[in-house]
Amino acid sequence: MIQLHECVPLTRQPVSLYLGARFSRFSLGRRVHITRTFVPTGEKLSASRFTRAPSALVCEASFGSQEISLRRDDFQSHGLPEMVVGVLGGGQLGRMMCQAASQMAIKVIVLDPLEGCPASAVAHEHVIGSFTDNDAIEEFAKRCDVLTVEIEHVDADTLEKLEKRGVDCEPKASTIRIIQDKYLQKVHFARHGIPLPEFTQIDDLESAKRAGELFGYPLMIKSKRLAYDGRGNSVAKSPEELSSAVSALGGYDRGLYVEKYAAFIKELAVIVARGRDSSILCYPVVETIHKENICHIVKAPADVSWKVRSLATDVACKAISSLEGAGVFAVELFLTGDGQILLNEVAPRPHNSGHHTIESCFTSQFEQHLRAVVGLPLGDPSMKTPAAIMYNLLGEDEGEDGFQLAHKLIGRALRIPGASVHWYDKPEMRKQRKMGHVTLVGPSMGILEARLNTLLSDESLDSHSTARPRVGIIMGSDSDLPVMKEAAKVLNMFEVPYEIRIVSAHRTPELMFRYAKLARERGVQIIIAGAGGAAHLPGMVASLTPLPVIGVPVRASVMDGLDSLLSIVQMPRGVPVATVAVNNATNAGLLSVRMLGVADVDLQSRMSQYQEDTRDEVLAKAEKLEKVGWESYSSAS
Incomplete structure (x- = not known):
């Protein structure tokens, strides 16, 4: 009843x-x-043709309104x-x-x-x-x-x-059956040509030893079923550890297989949406960082090359195209040191690696899953913010003590700009249990990493860690400082965090190389480079970083700065440097603010106000000139 x-x-x-x-x-x-x-x-879909949409890879998709x-x-x-x-x-x-x-x-x-x-x-x-x-x-x-x-x-x-x-x-029972058995999942994807770590089934100690001889150690031992959130995985570092590793998983009767250890440098994930009409959309590739085999932090988008993103998306799309039914799928991947992408496992549902999409993407993975299963057109999966970090709120202790620790962290999160807290309202607290998550969105990954550090270290929001530079001002010599400080004054006026460094292309080339290569990782978004004479610094830096570089020709003792100007503007095709007038670091500062303002509404508003103030200043001067005459105006000024 x-x-x-x-x-x-x-x-x-x-x-x-x-x-x-x-x-x-x-x-x-x-x-x-x-x-x-x-x-x-669902029907199978070829993954051979892709077209690019902003921050997402799209396969035969339409965002138009349709019945x-x-x-x-x-x-x-x-x-x-x-x-x-x-x-x-x-x-x-x-x-x-x-x-x-x-x-x-x-x-x-x-x-x-x-x-x-x-x-x-x-x-x-x-x-x-x-x-x-x-x-x-x-x-x-x-x-x-x-x-x-x-x-x-x-x-x-x-x-x-x-x-x-x-x-x-949706998705189909055949898909659920394949995915809920990790070994069957591996067999299925291997048959469809998906790149995987080598694997084999084991039934007893002898077969486990043979696998160890074949694949080497450390050897990954995994349960076929009911394996998730760190459960069902064990590592044997030597033949002597095989028995204990198997016992930790419940013995051979549980159903086990082994996998060759994947020497990965990053773990990546792609959320893939498949519609009832077999259309497929892929969300931007993300990096997942695990703690005790449980997803701990997700960074979106992943800091990998476009080639790696394209390869990861291709593998993910091909894998999901081999399954039946509609919905959102998560494809977890390994990036190896030699640039290979290997499939780790697939989930036939929304996934921890896609939680950031609620705040960071035009269509969240949860809305997308509903769209897919009911037959609505798939939504736009691209990111609407430059960067996002998802931090899992895992139980740090049992019972009430664990709740107090979690609530303390939530309190800190609510004071951080761009942070959104999701609490799952689970009645029981346990160690390593997923109790909620915090998503941070912002203008750059460097800024978000600083905010995450603040969240985890309980530092004051006024501390230096939250003010990572968005603009780097560099020059070849301290003699350039009287010119370059004008850019700093502009950034101070607009309250844009910046740093000033002496980085010589000729005297300290190693320092220049390191600065240019690491600037993006540290959260720098724009580099202003001032140089005189040969003025190689702006172009050399532009050749080493994907960040925009603004060149400031500095007037030297000869040629009145013309040599610097001509040197900087004569960059070869493919190495752009936005060059301002000789000694005009003020314009370099203003241009950097305008660039940042493309993704920062507050800065854009401030720039509009600055333009209005400049206009009003000129109009006031014109009115005064007309009122007092040029003789009095000149003597007063």
Whole structure:
């Protein structure tokens, strides 16, 4: 028997969204209880053609408004408010999916055994039941127009039976079955030509030893199933450690395989969205940093070359094209020292590596997943901010002590510019448990790294660590300082953090090389380089960094600065230097502010005010000249 208990709506808010029609006023908060106890027990798409969109790779996608069938039947005629998306699982991913749905006039109901699961408070309905139980899933499916997952460890057999009876499941049961078994996942992708670390199944100590002889040590030993967030992985550094590593995973009967250790230099990830029409969009490549095998920090976009980004996106798209069904997928990758991209694993759902998209992208991964499974056009995945960092709030201690530590960090985060806190509202605190996350967005990765350091070190926001230079002012000699200080005065006026360095292209070439190569990593966004005479500094720096370089010709003792000017403006094709007039470091400072203002509304507004003030100053002088005459004006000045 199923008992339905209608609860008081938790929230009621207006929502206006154009998707062919306008909808408003809907409520959230009903919860459904199943009173009996349950015991837990698309078409392929070629990835060969890509076109580039800002900060994202796109394959056969359209952002235009269009009428699309939301199911194979005609339920779209009722409008989105009548649609019910059922989600197997009510964890933090389900919670954030529900929050995205509330802005799209889509009802989301979740199936989860925990009454206080994270999604419970924000779902349209919460059905209490196990997402691994056949009966619970079948009853739940009757209430849904489309069924999806926020965790892959569900009953794939039941999903397959439901699909045969015409139930709409996205992604498909075949995809869930492949991905929930890590070994089967490797076999599948190997058959489709996806680059992977070498792997093999092991059944006993002898087969494990043979794998060690084949792949060498350290040897990665992994569980085939129920492996996530650091669980299900073990490392044997020598043959003597094989038995203990296997025991740590529960023994050979659990189902194990081994993988050749991937000597990676970075771990990358790509969120891939696949629509019901087989269109595919890829989010920008990100770098993931792990702590005890759990995702700890995500940096978007990844600081890798365009070639690596393109290769990572190509591998991710090819992998997802080999699977069936619509939705958002996460593809985790290894970048090796020789530039190879190897696939680590895939998740058939929104993922920790995509949480930053809520604040940093035009379409979050959660909205995108809903768009995909119901058949709406996929949204724009490109970033709307230059940089983002996601920091996972992992449990640092048990119980109340852990909550206090987390709340202290949240308090610091709320004082940091560009920080957004997401708390998952889990009732129990445990060490290394994902309790929430903080996303930082800002004008550069260097600035965000400084803000993250402030968050983690409890430093004052007034400390030097938050004022990383956005502009680097460099010169070949201290004799150039009387000219170059004018650029610093401009930056002071606009409150732009900067640094001043003496970096000679001729006397300290190693220092110049190091400065140019590391400037971007340190958060510098623009370099102003002043030089006289031969004036090689601006061009040499421009050849070493992808940052914009503004050259200031400095007047020397001969040729009145003309030699410096001609040297700087005669850069070869492919090495641009924006050059200002001789000794005009003021204009260099102003130009750098304008460049920064492209992605900084506050600076752009200040520049507009500066232009108005300059105009008013000139008009005041003109009025005074007309009023007092040129003789009095000249004597007064």
